[in-house]
């Protein structure tokens with residue numbers, strides 16, 4: 001795994017971008033930056049086994065290198081039997097650098113399940129006949145005014161009994177609590193080998209493009225759309241929510 005040194009030697013002016021430089025170091029960057037990332041990756045196979053149904057689609061929206069798609073897919077064994085049949089995986093990202101690398105990785109694996117890596121904006125992808133939709137740390141990059149409509153579209157594309165996994169960094173409504181948890185998150189990054197300068201530069205690069213919601217805002221919006229939501233992973237200012245579309 002290539003080490004993330006992007007902000008170590010130099011500052012990169014402008015907003016953070018998911019370019020070649022970032023794609024190259026992404027697995028290291030995300031693990032060292034997002035406290036719950038490994039817990040999600042390790043436990044996501046539990047969801048696949050429980051929720052993926054025969055003849056349905058699985059979506060990974062904002063898939064980056066496809067880590068979540070590969071983890072779910074590999075957890076459904078190659079042998080026929082108790083495993084779901086006729087499942088198609090669609091993994092979408094609008095970063096060419098990410099999708100190129102994901103496709104290379106895909107070519108190295110064998111699977112019963114057709115898997116399609118799509119270079120596109122999530123907004124352009126039709127979501128239909130879905131049993132599982134994964135959207136990990138991506139909604140935070142959408143304009144706040146667009147978030148409701150995207151989640152509504154996912155709800156409409158899910159089959160009854162299907163589930164959305166929505167993972168996000170969130171902000172706390174109380175400024176003092178927010179300050180404390182941010183400090184702790186920066187300590188977490190420092191513990192993982194990032195210098196104060198790297199932390200500061202990255203913080204500046206993402207501050208204009210990641211407008212965060214509070215946890216109550218996330219839950220209320222999902223419930224308003226019709227989902228039944230529960231938090232299944234929480235660490236520092238990062239959470240992962242399972243949002244169920246009830247049986248009709």
Ligand SMILES: Nc1ncnc2c1ncn2[C@@H]1O[C@H](C[S@+](CC[C@H]([NH3+])C(=O)[O-])CC(=O)[O-])[C@@H](O)[C@H]1O
Nearest residue numbers: 018062063064067093094095121122136137138141
């Ligand atoms: N509108 C959009 N359309 C398509 N892709 C987008 C859009 N906006 C952002 N992206 C893509 O969303 C990804 C966000 S990273 C997701 C990690 C992954 N889910 C993981 O579980 O490993 C999270 C992070 O780095 O904080 C990037 O690859 C963007 O190109």
Ligand SMILES: O=C(O)C(=O)Cc1ccccc1
Nearest residue numbers: 016029030033034169202206
């Ligand atoms: O690095 C951070 O502080 C984050 O909040 C998460 C993150 C991880 C990777 C790209 C952009 C943001």
